[in-house]
Amino acid sequence: MDSFNYFSPTEFVFGDGRESEVGALAKKYGAGRVLVHYGSGSAVKSGLIDRVTRSLDEAGLKYTLLGGVQPNPRDTLVYKGIELCRKENIDFILAVGGGSVIDSSKAIAAGVCYDGDLWDFYCGKAQIQKALPVGTVLTIAASGSEGSSSSVITKQDGMVKRGTHSDLIRPKFSVLDPRLTFTLPAYQTACGATDIMAHVFERYFTNTKEVEITDRLCEAVLITMVKETPIAVKQPGNYGARANIMWAGTIAHNDIVGVGRSQDWNSHGIEHELSGLYDCAHGAGLAVVMPAWMQYVYKHDVMRFAQMATRVFGCQMDFENPESTALEGIHAFRKFLHGIGMPINFAQLGAKEEDIPTLAGNMAEKYTTRGFVKLTRDDVRRILTIAAHAEI
């Protein structure tokens, strides 16, 4: 096990109807004037924004609304948010939505406190030194952004998708009400679940030895997702399934299951190019990329893939031929993704094979220089070619 620091100070407030506490929570964490940041009209139509602002009113807090966050959130709205916060003397950002809204809120929180260009944090030119406090009311289990130190946004000009990290943008609190996810369409539910599983797999495939505790914790989250996702896809109002997925989604990305081990974020890196170029859902892109990545790299550590196959997907270990078990596990993963309605190849995603050189060429440098298996751009092209033609 490697040395590590683990710090997850977010207060998680989990359960049915708990968004009614958001005013008191914001106040507890120092809010005076709140920016309520959200996405599409659904948060308004469902009455959630009303309930949230009522709670802020009850706590005696002033607020300004800023909606319109898109999936793959754009820098353009972030700049608008920064300007608005400065104009209105906002001192707290409340994200009401999923990963896109939360990531955008984190970007605003850091941008308000920075004199330079916000994109500096995302292209690696600067480190976040200060940020306004952020709170969240989560409406989709997926990104884990409600408990993470990361934020990913997309530069409208050129559709470049990049991420940044800082403990300073970790949410002070996150309200997790599984009931808020009942209205999610099956496709979005499945995209979120795929993202959650990918967050665990990116940690699971490691070169670090003697990591039994985090291996087992990773497997615990994955087994849960394999069981609960098909239930939530078929029965959107199943509280138990939604609750299990929601807590799994937070744990999958606050790093409790990933500390002390080298990680691999190359599938995420490849996917960012897909959703950057095609504006597809991140989870859908991952469903196409990740099994292809597995097929391409599994020989690097056949036994680790066999372990995944047996422990997560319940495959029988073939002791004479572990490689066949490893491949069976990868196949089981892709079959699972197909079963919950995810695309598994380029055609189903709406991607084009002729774009592969562009996609591989654009991929951020950091993803090709580290990980379980280091990848050249040629490797990335081959992975994308496998992804393009995948079948179950």
Place this chain on the structure above:
Amino acid sequence: MDSFNYFSPTEFVFGDGRESEVGALAKKYGAGRVLVHYGSGSAVKSGLIDRVTRSLDEAGLKYTLLGGVQPNPRDTLVYKGIELCRKENIDFILAVGGGSVIDSSKAIAAGVCYDGDLWDFYCGKAQIQKALPVGTVLTIAASGSEGSSSSVITKQDGMVKRGTHSDLIRPKFSVLDPRLTFTLPAYQTACGATDIMAHVFERYFTNTKEVEITDRLCEAVLITMVKETPIAVKQPGNYGARANIMWAGTIAHNDIVGVGRSQDWNSHGIEHELSGLYDCAHGAGLAVVMPAWMQYVYKHDVMRFAQMATRVFGCQMDFENPESTALEGIHAFRKFLHGIGMPINFAQLGAKEEDIPTLAGNMAEKYTTRGFVKLTRDDVRRILTIAAHAEI
């Protein structure tokens, strides 16, 4: 799944040699003048206290030393610590040791800020409203106190052992260096491991339904302990085993595996009477009590015990007779405890059957009024009678 709040703001600093950072960490969390609280001479003899004070010196912090914490830490030393802190204007408590030292440090931290009698917090008369910040350097994986909100101390007068909880006494940081546990004797290593497993079992046996994620996380920790403990007992200098156990011990008790489900702390409650009366190690007492408790209550939910048997101890599920699988799992647990050198009955623990009425009579009320199975004092007597005569 039930509603819950989860809050674990402690910064964990994990790895070989990381105690050299303790001065900088204490300073980061506001220390000016530190009480360095520790236990027996071993922390001095090993040179650990020297390394810690050197780090405090380097950070420019003043400090006062207070050693002598015993296992089952006494209120008498806590009162002495409170007095010392007031006299020396201490503003930060640094615990260097295991659960006893950390719990004692938390008691001092709360006591310094309280005008009444410290015991008020432990007998339920008062709630902690304020406490000095606490940091820890952990020397044994066991209590989970390095990441928990709880503190258990023993009143010298009458040897009454009681606990209290508050987010205000959660450590600001905890340094976890697996190498510091290399010198632990096999018996103490096994006692610590038993305590860790008990912390998980007390959460695992629940009446709450649809808790797949926390079930699986609990099992992840238990499976790890079953694998790693015998290695650490036989090879005290095995870094990998010590590291896995250390992180498992923290996770077992910071509640990440126990949120959203009813819990059962009755085995802990019964054990507190044993270690209160005989001053035995907490883990040793648990090794005697917990399998006996399981034998007494398993019929309440046979399938849950069969689940434990198959998933944690690798028993084959007997689908025609799940009860036999449940019993096989309990037997496997006791056999495991025996195998790592734990006592499994009264004679081996040094307890006396004639004390059973006293032990059951003294048990704190809260343990008999809630849990997986509510227990009358007569139930407790029967559990202790099973424990008295247990064999493998």
